[in-house]
Amino acid sequence: MNYNELFNEILRKRSYLCVGLDSDIRKIPQHLLETDDPVFEFNKAIVDATARYTIAYKPNLAFYECNGVAGWISLTKTIQYIQHMYPEIFIIADAKRGDIGNTSGLYARAFFETMKVDAITVAPYMGHDSVSPFLDYKNKWVILLALTSNKGADDFQYHSDNQQRLFESVLEKSQQWGDCNNMMYVVGATRAEMLSDVRKIVPKHFLLVPGVGAQGGSLHEVAQYGMNAKVGLLVNSSRNIIFADSSSNFDKVAGSEAEKMQREMSVLMKEIQGL
Secondary structure, eight states, rough: OOOOHHHOOOOHHTOEEEEEEOOOOOTTGGGGSSOOOHHHHHHHHHHHHHHOOOOOEEBBTTTHTTTHHHHHHHHHHHHHHHHOOOSSEEEEEEEEEEOOOHHHHHHHHIIIIIIISSSEEEETOOOOHHGGGOOOOOOOOEEEEOOOOOOOOHHHTTTTTEEEEHHHHHHHHHTTTTTTTTTTEEETTTTGGGHHHHHHSSSSSEEEEEBBBBBBOOOHHHHHHOBBTOOOEEEOOOHHHHHHHHTTHHHHHHHHHHHHHHHHHHHHHHHHHOO
């Protein structure tokens, strides 16, 4: 999926919602534990209930890898189900990969050729040669960690050298590697005012914004500081949607929560950018 196709989907659904499939088997409804693949059955129900409001899904690999081979099977089935039933929806592997070049090349092959996802989150710490193999794929995306929403972000990301903070150095340097057609950035919602500083460096890029909802981020502030003329946002919500209810009606409640966010997003698109 290219830049314009993604933007057109945002306009069509009037949404820039990304649902995080952080499908912790310890939290899914008890009645699903009786099925052969509880995580997949949970994901399938969540996807069917939220797809009309959603631009992207983002499975976080930790919640699948912890289950060993069974987890990888659940993940693969989930990705294939979305691709078959909702081919217009963008799929992000939240894998946070990044290693020496030949290893990154194999990670890229795993996710872009074998699983055929649209995007993968990548850690930039090891530099250009650890990121470039992911950028060799046409119409695929690298989502580079830039400014995260966790408390530990203070340990490194805000440190400055010659008046430039580390996250700003990441944004500027990575412009030499890719562009707004194949690179996005992770920018957390918990300090939404920082999005205006991010936009000074990457005004056209899409930003993947976690931290709205359970982590305390404000959707309105994210849109106010981060939205550009093409919206340029994929706002992720995980727990507030997928674990909003634990009864047999969990999927209906998840759909209702996704719809609430979509409606708010539609209003903000009109108020801020006139879309």
